[in-house]
Amino acid sequence: MEENFLKRRAYKIVFLFGLVSLLADVTYEGARGVIGPYLSLLGASAFAVSFIAGLGEFIGYALRLVFGYLADRTGFYWGITITGYAINLLAVPLLAVVPDWYWASFLLLLERAGKSIRAPSRDALLSFVTKRMGHGLGFGIHEFFDQIGALSGPILVSLIMFAVGSYRTAFLSLGVPALMALFTLIYTKLIYADHISKEKESHTDHLKASFFIYVFAFSLVAMGYADFALIAYHIKEKALVADGWIPLFYATAMGIDAIFALIFGMLFDRIGFYALMIGILLASPFSLFAFSQSISLVWLGTVLWGLGMGIQESIMRSAIAKLTPPEARGRAFGIFHFFYGFFWFLGSAFLGYLYQVSTNYLMVFSVFCQIFSLVPLFILSRSISAKGRSSG
8 A cells, every 4th residue: 555655656756857857848958949040040150060069968968977976975966956957947048148159059058067967866866766666667757748848849939930030039938938847846846855765775886887888888879869950950051941840840859759768668667678779770770861852851860860869868767777776876877978978979079070071971970870889788688688587
């Protein structure tokens, strides 16, 4: 009876965290869907757009190494989470008042820094809650809400663009969901903070070799994954559609992300790391279509890109919860995201350069990185399966 009550409460907490992420994603993913064209309008080049997007992703992951460690050492998970969300969200409406692309880039980096600060603490809190419902399902539900917001944000921005044709008005409007997200997070902390605790201590904070194999595999995935800002830049530069339609491509990707995050989250609880491998394989050819000259093929590439992001944003985190002890959970999330972000940055900069040289080179490099990442994941899957059989 008590177990059922605790499980229901876990669902409520995951729901509230999901609602926070939904509103947050309306804010910054709404902005992300048009930031490539906005920077282009302000005078940035293709390399600058891709470089800033990649650097932003690196910052969005690199600081997690510090703040993940800090969260584990201090136990100040809630304070770090709230501070990070405030920085992450309030930077977006300020994009409405920037004079040039340099200031816009600074705010984009600040927004990513806020996300970097709060992510390990938020994910650690979620990992403590989802132990009662399955990490794959819990993180999958959270990602589903997250991507409903990521779907809604670009649609909202698209409607504003069609109505008034102003990027600045769109960014300013995103301040409303930003404030709603912060209020919801504070409410969750006030009501449920005392009901979230670490799992039974394992008396070790040692991170095993399997964790670092996993880090290596997803570093390869990140290196070959183009940021959507470059895809949006490609759509605008080739004049494939009017500017107001570009956010809808991103909305499509986020809708696909939401659906497959939930599906693969449940699949992960059943077949483990093989679910990751299937997802990566399905998404690997996204660049072959996303950077074509045909608008229908770009739509297909966008769908595959969204599928891959659904895998990366849900199973990626649940797998870390399975591979690491609770005492090192914040640090593990920090280490993982540092390398993931670093290689995303390197890959984004290189992909931006390749785009200016030849989109064919870009496609080959992207697909190669995705496929090669399956090798360490396969080794890891076999190793975990062997250990499971021996312990059984």
